[in-house]
Each structure stands twice: as C-alpha cells, then as structure tokens.
Amino acid sequence: MGKIEDLEVFNGEGYQLSRLDKVIAAARANSVWPLPFATSCCGIEYMGSMGSNYDVARFGMERMSFSPRQADLLIVAGTISKKLAPILKQVYEQMSEPKWVLSVGACASSGGIFDTYSVLQGIDRVIPVDVYVPGCPPRPEQIIDGIMKIHELVKHEGMRNRYSDEYKAKLDKYNIEVNGK
Amino acid sequence: MASKLTNEAVIERIKGQFGSDILSAETPYDFLTIEVLTSKQHEIIEWLKKDEMLSISFLTNLGGVHYPEQAGREFAVVYHLQSMVNNFRLRLKIYVSKENPEVDSIVDLYVGANWMERETYDFFGITFKGHPNLVRILNEDSMDYFPMRKEYHLEDATREDKDDRFFGR
Amino acid sequence: MSTWEEEKIHDDATMESSLDTIDGSIATLNLGPTHPATHGIFQNILKVDGEKILSSEQTVGYIHRAFEKLAERRPYNQITTITDRLNYCSSPINNMGWHMTVEKLIGAEIPKRAQYMRVIIMELARISDHLVCNAVIGVDTGALTGFTYLFQQREKIYDLFEEVCGARLTTNMGRIGGFERDFSPAFNEKLKAFLRDFPAVFNEFDALLSRNRIFMDRTRGAGPISAERALEYSFVGPNLRAAGVDYDVRVMEPYSSYEDFDFEVPVGTTGDTYDRFQVRQEEIRQSLRIIEQALAKMPEGSYKADLPEFYLPPKEEVYNNMEALIYHFKIVMGETPIPAGEVYHSVEGGNGELGFYLISDGGRSPYRLQFRRPCFIYYQAYPEMITGSSISDAVLTLSSMNVIAGELDA
Numbered sequence: 134m135g136k137i138e139d140l141e142v143f144n145g146e147g148y149q150l151s152r153l154d155k156v157i158a159a160a161r162a163n164s165v166w167p168l169p170f171a172t173s174c175c176g177i178e179y180m181g182s183m184g185s186n187y188d189v190a191r192f193g194m195e196r197m198s199f200s201p202r203q204a205d206l207l208i209v210a211g212t213i214s215k216k217l218a219p220i221l222k223q224v225y226e227q228m229s230e231p232k233w234v235l236s237v238g239a240c241a242s243s244g245g246i247f248d249t250y251s252v253l254q255g256i257d258r259v260i261p262v263d264v265y266v267p268g269c270p271p272r273p274e275q276i277i278d279g280i281m282k283i284h285e286l287v288k289h290e291g292m293r294n295r296y297s298d299e300y301k302a303k304l305d306k307y308n309i310e311v312n313g314k
Numbered sequence: 315m316a317s318k319l320t321n322e323a324v325i326e327r328i329k330g331q332f333g334s335d336i337l338s339a340e341t342p343y344d345f346l347t348i349e350v351l352t353s354k355q356h357e358i359i360e361w362l363k364k365d366e367m368l369s370i371s372f373l374t375n376l377g378g379v380h381y382p383e384q385a386g387r388e389f390a391v392v393y394h395l396q397s398m399v400n401n402f403r404l405r406l407k408i409y410v411s412k413e414n415p416e417v418d419s420i421v422d423l424y425v426g427a428n429w430m431e432r433e434t435y436d437f438f439g440i441t442f443k444g445h446p447n448l449v450r451i452l453n454e455d456s457m458d459y460f461p462m463r464k465e466y467h468l469e470d471a472t473r474e475d476k477d478d479r480f481f482g483r
Numbered sequence: 484m485s486t487w488e489e490e491k492i493h494d495d496a497t498m499e500s501s502l503d504t505i506d507g508s509i510a511t512l513n514l515g516p517t518h519p520a521t522h523g524i525f526q527n528i529l530k531v532d533g534e535k536i537l538s539s540e541q542t543v544g545y546i547h548r549a550f551e552k553l554a555e556r557r558p559y560n561q562i563t564t565i566t567d568r569l570n571y572c573s574s575p576i577n578n579m580g581w582h583m584t585v586e587k588l589i590g591a592e593i594p595k596r597a598q599y600m601r602v603i604i605m606e607l608a609r610i611s612d613h614l615v616c617n618a619v620i621g622v623d624t625g626a627l628t629g630f631t632y633l634f635q636q637r638e639k640i641y642d643l644f645e646e647v648c649g650a651r652l653t654t655n656m657g658r659i660g661g662f663e664r665d666f667s668p669a670f671n672e673k674l675k676a677f678l679r680d681f682p683a684v685f686n687e688f689d690a691l692l693s694r695n696r697i698f699m700d701r702t703r704g705a706g707p708i709s710a711e712r713a714l715e716y717s718f719v720g721p722n723l724r725a726a727g728v729d730y731d732v733r734v735m736e737p738y739s740s741y742e743d744f745d746f747e748v749p750v751g752t753t754g755d756t757y758d759r760f761q762v763r764q765e766e767i768r769q770s771l772r773i774i775e776q777a778l779a780k781m782p783e784g785s786y787k788a789d790l791p792e793f794y795l796p797p798k799e800e801v802y803n804n805m806e807a808l809i810y811h812f813k814i815v816m817g818e819t820p821i822p823a824g825e826v827y828h829s830v831e832g833g834n835g836e837l838g839f840y841l842i843s844d845g846g847r848s849p850y851r852l853q854f855r856r857p858c859f860i861y862y863q864a865y866p867e868m869i870t871g872s873s874i875s876d877a878v879l880t881l882s883s884m885n886v887i888a889g890e891l892d893a
Contacts, residue, residue, distance in 0.1 A: 343587060401735050428863055429859060454544075
C-alpha cells in the first residue's frame with residue numbers, strides 16, 4: 134500500500150535528498166480521495182467497505198469527495214443506465230488530472246445481468262477505465278483489492294504521463310478533452 | 315385479521331348500483347376481480363371511494379397489460395384497490411383497443427396515481443385523459459417506442475458487442 | 484417553533500403569491516443525480532429563495548433496469564435474482580415475497596418450520612434495512628459515529644445470511660417451497676450471539692440520537708405529511724405509520740405464520756423526520772422480539788414442501804433415480820407445470836407493502852409480472868413535503884423516507 138520501492142532518501146544536515154516523482158507518488162498513493170458514484174447494490178457494499186470491518190480509512194481514503202474537482206478516483210459502483218451515461222461523462226470531464234477510474238461490479242464493467250434496452254453495457258463505452266472489479270456485488274475485500282491495484286497505478290504514474298500523446302489519443306477515442314492543456 | 319366484507323356482499327352492492335356496467339365478476343384465488351365498461355371506470359372508482367359500506371378508498375396499484383392476440387381489447391389497465399377500514403381488496407380491469415388506447419385519469423381521486431399512470435404510459439403507450447403531466451418517467455425522453463409491448467425485444471436492438479448465438483436468443 | 488414552520492406553505496392556492504420574494508430573485512438549484520452521502524440516483528430541481536424551497540421538480544429513471552420486461556423472459560425460479568435487486572438493503576424479503584406469490588399461484592402448502600425460518604430471515608432483513616436508513620439519517624445530520632457502529636452490526640447480519648445462502652447482499656435465498664437446507668448449528672449459534680450482543684450497541688446508538696437536543700431540533704418538523712395526504716398518495720410502510728395510520732400487511736393479511744407472533748406496530752403522529760426515525764427504531768426492537776419468539780417456538784419438521792415438480796431434488800437422488808433426474812432436468816430448463824391464472828400477493832417489505840401482480844398463461848415465464856414498489860409511489864409526495872422548508876431539511880426528509888433507487892426505478 135504505502136511502501137514505495139526503491140525510494141531512497143539521503144539525509145543531510147537540515148536537508149533530505151530524494152527523487153521528486155517517487156515522493157509525489159508516495160504522497161498521491163497514500164491519500165487518494167475517491168468520488169463514490171454509487172448507484173445501486175454495489176454502492177451498499179462500497180458503504181460496507183467504508184465501515185469499520187473493512188475500513189478504507191487505513192488507505193487514507195475515508196474523505197469522500199462529492200465534488201469532482203477535488204477527487205482523484207472515480208469509483209463507479211452500480212448499474213449505469215443510458216439516461217445516466219451523459220452525466221457520468223460530465224462528472225469524469227470535470228475531474229482534474231491526474232484521475233483514475235475504478236469500475237466496481239458487473240453492471241458497471243459490462244452491463245451485468247441486465248442485458249436490456251435501458252442499461253449501458255459497461256461504462257468503458259463512455260469513459261476510460263483503469264481497473265475493473267468483477268462481482269455481483271463484489272465483497273468489500275474485492276473492492277479493496279481493486280483499490281490496491283489503483284494504488285499500484287498511482288505509484289507508477291510519473292510526472293509527465295498526462296501530457297503525453299498516447300494519453301491524449303486514449304481520451305480522443307471517447308471524445309473527451311484533456312484537462313489543463 | 316379477517317375481512318369485514320365478503321366477496322359476495324361486495325359484488326352484490328356494486329351490481330346493485332351499476333348493474334350492466336359490470337361486465338364480469340370472478341374470484342381467482344379468492345380475490346374479487348371485476349371488469350367494467352371503460353367509459354364508466356372513473357365513475358365507479360369514485361363511487362367505491364365514497365360509498366359508506368365499502369369505503370374502498372386506497373389505491374394499491376395501477377398497471378397495464380398487453381394482449382396482442384385479443385382484437386379490439388389489446389390493452390388492459392388493472393387497478394388494485396383496497397379498503398383499509400374493512401380489510402378488503404378489489405381488482406378492477408378495463409380494456410382498450412390498440413387504435414385508441416385512451417382512458418380517463420384518476421389523478422383527481424387519488425394523487426398517487428400520477429406516477430403510476432405515467433409509468434403505464436411510458437411502458438405501453440396508454441394515454442390518460444386529464445393527466446396533468448403525461449410524459450415519460452422511467453425511460454429516456456428521446457425513446458420513440460413503448461418497450462413493454464410484446465412486439466419489442468428485451469435487448470437493445472442496436473448493440474453490436476454481444477453475439478446473440480452465445481446468449482441463447 | 485422556528486419561523487420556518489410558521490411560514491410553511493402547503494396550499495397550492497398561496498403558491499403563486501409566495502413566488503414574490505423580497506428582492507425578486509429566485510435561484511434554481513439542482514440537487515442533482517449524484518448525491519452526497521450515497522442515497523441513490525434521482526434528481527430534484529429546486530426553486531429556492533435564499534434557503535427556502537418554493538417548488539421542486541423531480542426526475543427519476545436514472546437506474547431503470549427493465550425488471551418487468553426481464554421477468555417475461557426468465558423461468559420462475561430465475562426471477563428470484565431480479566427481485567433481489569429491488570430493495571437491495573433487504574433482499575431476502577423480496578425473495579420470500581416472490582416465492583410466496585408463486586406458491587399462491589400453484590396452491591402449495593409450506594410446512595410450519597419453513598414458515599418460521601422465513602419469518603426469522605425476513606425480520607433480520609428488515610432490521611438490516613432500518614439500520615441503513617437510520618444510520619444515514621444520522622450521517623445527514625452530521626453524526627457519522629452512529630454509521631460506523633451500525634454498519635459493524637450489519638456485518639453480523641451479513642454473516643448470518645452467508646451461513647444460509649452464501650451471499651451477503653443480493654441473497655437469492657430460498658426456493659419455491661422453502662429453503663435449500665435447514666439452518667446449520669453455526670447459524671443458530673451466530674443468531675443467539677447476535678440477539679445477545681446487538682441490543683446493547685443499538686441502545687448506545689439510540690442514546691446518541693433519540694433524545695439528543697441537536698438531533699431533535701434538526702428533525703422535528705422536517706418534511707411532515709398528514710395522514711389524509713399520505714393515504715391519498717398511497718403511502719405504505721414506516722412512512723405511513725409515522726403519519727399516524729397503523730397499516731401493516733403482517734397484521735392485516737398475515738402470511739407465513741405471522742399471526743403466531745406477538746408484536747406491536749409503532750405509529751407516529753406528525754409524519755415528520757423524527758417520527759419516521761423513531762418508528763424505524765421501534766420496528767427494529769419489535770423485529771428482535773419476533774425473532775426471539777420464532778427461535779423459541781421453532782417447530783420440528785421439514786424445511787421444504789413436497790413439490791417435486793418445482794423444487795430441485797437432492798443430488799444423490801438425481802444421480803441414482805430416473806424420476807428425480809427428469810424432474811431436475813425439467814426444473815432447470817424451466818418446463819415447470821405452472822397453471823394459468825392471475826394472483827396478487829404482498830409482503831411487508833422494509834419500505835412497506837411490496838406487491839407482486841403475476842399473470843401466468845401456463846408458459847415457461849410469466850406473461851406479465853408487475854412489482855408494486857412502495858418507493859416509487861411515495862416518492863411522488865416529496866415536493867409537497869419539502870415546500871417551504873430549508874434545503875437542509877429537504878436533504879433530511881429525503882434520507883428519512885428511505886428511497887432506495889433500485890426499488891424506485893426497477
């Protein structure tokens with residue numbers, strides 16, 4: 134979780150020397166602020182993971198942000214219908230870089246058991262997703278496993294990733310503008 | 315808790331008031347079900363609400379059914395009413411045709427019928443005359459068909475990622 | 484009495500004059516689909532004058548998953564998984580309600596032991612649902628501690644569900660005819676431990692909020708509704724009982740041996756948030772009473788009815804007995820001899836009367852299945868309940884009505 138490999142710190146008299154990207158990666162990974170976009174049953178399991186038995190607070194994630202500007206991680210838990218898809222895209226666009234998306238549950242990942250006329254068959258039709266957590270609903274341990282994989286991604290983020298061309302190409306596929314350009 | 319009214323007493327009283335407007339009365343699974351003339355439905359429901367002996371004054375449910383084979387009676391609107399005072403339940407059915415699926419709204423009698431009628435319109439296309447705001451409620455506004463009708467598929471016809479052969483359709 | 488209560492507008496006739504504000508500016512506020520505190524997805528567009536709400540316009544259907552159309556595709560024993568997802572905080576009640584509907588259609592008699600087992604599971608689910616609602620009312624007033632305490636107790640209920648059926652939340656519990664297996668000794672131990680330990684934690688939560696000055700000032704008078712208006716809106720469940728009408732399906736039309744148990748139905752007076760909170764608190768206590776009675780009086784007998792055509796036979800018989808093999812094949816493929824007919828059955832769910840209107844044409848799947856969903860029907864009253872109150876009261880009213888998005892949109 135919090136341990137950054139090969140983070141070497143040289144201590145001196147009144148100063149410390151280290152690699153900037155490793156320090157920033159440690160800071161980001163240990164305090165990811167999620168935006169719980171909880172729609173249905175997976176939302177209740179996510180609320181269960183906020184409780185004291187499974188406790189996401191030990192990852193520094195107990196501060197839920199409902200404002201997209203202040204959130205790092207968009208946790209989409211539950212079924213997304215076609216009526217809600219534009220709103221989901223708008224929330225994703227409003228988040229500031231760097232941002233990650235965790236798709237919790239079968240409905241968010243692929244439409245789940247609801248192969249119907251009104252359900253969006255997976256949120257990766259409208260926004261890019263980083264980690265998928267399968268389950269209907271997934272146990273809180275599985276959700277935390279997904280969160281830890283997000284932490285792995287955050288730790289290896291680097292400083293220039295969001296300005297790269299391949300990131301812009303990825304977002305162009307969804308017709309989304311890159312923030313802060 | 316036993317009901318204070320019996321099915322026989324109720325149907326006798328209703329027939330005594332409305333006679334031939336009651337087209338049929340059955341008791342499937344001991345639940346009184348009457349079919350009434352579509353034009354008299356509002357009047358009957360209002361009388362049921364105000365009648366002293368019956369006081370059937372609570373609307374439990376309102377829904378539609380589509381029977382594509384019955385010519386002239388394709389759509390049914392089913393009202394489930396109950397009397398909390400007498401602990402009695404009643405099911406009232408009316409039928410309309412596909413060409414003119416219009417029914418009187420009962421929003422003036424029961425405020426709770428507002429969304430139930432909108433849902434029935436959204437799913438079947440049955441219009442309710444006198445409804446204050448008859449627009450779609452659960453589906454997208456841009457949808458141009460009525461999904462619960464039997465001729466439409468469950469799945470979205472435009473999806474291209476799932477091969478129907480593997481999904482047993 | 485605060486000035487808000489004195490200025491509450493309930494009459495439509497005065498609505499026009501109330502739109503004249505002091506400096507003529509009415510703001511439009513979008514209490515949008517993404518809510519804080521995870522209540523669900525529904526949108527309210529409010530017209531506010533400062534903090535006072537003048538009118539509200541609702542949009543629902545953001546999580547419409549087409550359950551009723553889906554049910555026309557599936558055989559009867561596969562519909563249980565859809566009913567799970569209606570009121571997902573108390574899914575065993577939905578499952579049992581569906582099984583009872585089909586049993587009514589086929590005319591099956593369920594043994595007493597299975598009925599008592601169903602009562603225990605349904606009351607546990609009701610406790611679980613009310614715990615979520617009350618914890619969330621606490622969170623919306625700012626008391627986050629109660630949330631953590633109650634959710635830890637809900638984990639114990641989840642443990643009990645896992646013992647019976649293997650799943651925590653969307654349980655798909657039971658079968659048409661009873662249960663898959665009897666309650667294991669581990670379940671009985673855990674249930675006794677729960678009944679022993681839960682009341683103390685619950686009383687702590689109660690002591691935190693029930694007579695707390697701040698909580699009472701926040702919730703008293705927030706979103707009231709009178710009994711007459713509630714009946715016109717077809718309210719049911721704790722919201723109706725908080726308004727003063729003691730309608731409970733378990734008492735009026737007892738199902739699954741509820742008439743054998745001695746319990747009270749709590750009733751409020753004004754129908755505001757405080758009354759709804761207290762009604763749910765008391766219902767949790769009454770549910771504990773019912774579970775204790777059911778556990779003490781549990782009769783011997785079978786956990787399932789003798790319905791070979793609807794209830795899957797045990798695996799040993801399937802591998803050794805030709806008849807059982809054929810029954811197994813027919814049930815799994817959905818070729819069960821369901822009679823044609825129409826039936827309406829309702830159970831007392833976490834939010835009130837959850838009804839199943841089933842029309843069968845004798846085929847493999849229902850011809851029409853309509854869910855009478857209490858949330859969908861009583862959420863219509865929300866604009867009337869919040870007109871004239873402040874935005875914070877509106878948020879509290881919403882969380883105290885326990886609107887579950889799955890049941891709202893189906």
